[in-house]
Amino acid sequence: xxxxxxxxxxxxxxxxxxxxxxxxxxxxxxxxxxxxxxxxxxxxxxxxxxxxxxxxxxxxxxxxxxxxxxxxxxxxxxxxxxxxxxxxxxxxxxxxxxxxxxxxxxxxxxxxxxxxxxxxxxxxxxxx
Numbered sequence: 001x002x003x004x005x006x007x008x009x010x011x012x013x014x015x016x017x018x019x020x021x022x023x024x025x026x027x028x029x030x031x032x033x034x035x036x037x038x039x040x041x042x043x044x045x046x047x048x049x050x051x052x053x054x055x056x057x058x059x060x061x062x063x064x065x066x067x068x069x070x071x072x073x074x075x076x077x078x079x080x081x082x083x084x085x086x087x088x089x090x091x092x093x094x095x096x097x098x099x100x101x102x103x104x105x106x107x108x109x110x111x112x113x114x115x116x117x118x119x120x121x122x123x124x125x126x127x128x
Contacts, residue, residue, distance in 0.1 A: 021043065026053065038054040048077070064090075083100040097116060109122050
């Protein structure tokens with residue numbers, strides 16, 4: 001029994017701590033149709049998803065009907081700070097093929113059609 005306990009303890013020490021994905025956190029979108037949001041990017045299974053946590057317009061913070069909805073869906077890491085999945089655009093209620101490219105405190109988000117040939121892009125800033 002001592003041997004089993006010792007082997008288990010050593011195995012646990014050998015497993016590195018799971019580090020958070022660098023894209024995780026709160027991000028501010030660019031304005032779209034006069035409004036912007038704070039989106040929380042977090043793991044959703046093996047991917048990253050983003051949920052609208054706060055919304056703002058020219059008058060300040062407001063209670064959008066989109067609060068709590070997923071804007072970024074199933075973004076799978078591709079390596080090198082790149083992710084692929086889907087994005088939802090609230091202003092037209094359409095879902096697009098999505099791509100993220102992560103910078104240090106910013107990310108480029110693209111929603112694409114026609115197999116990625118035509119994309120609309122935004123740059124989001126990390127909320128500190």
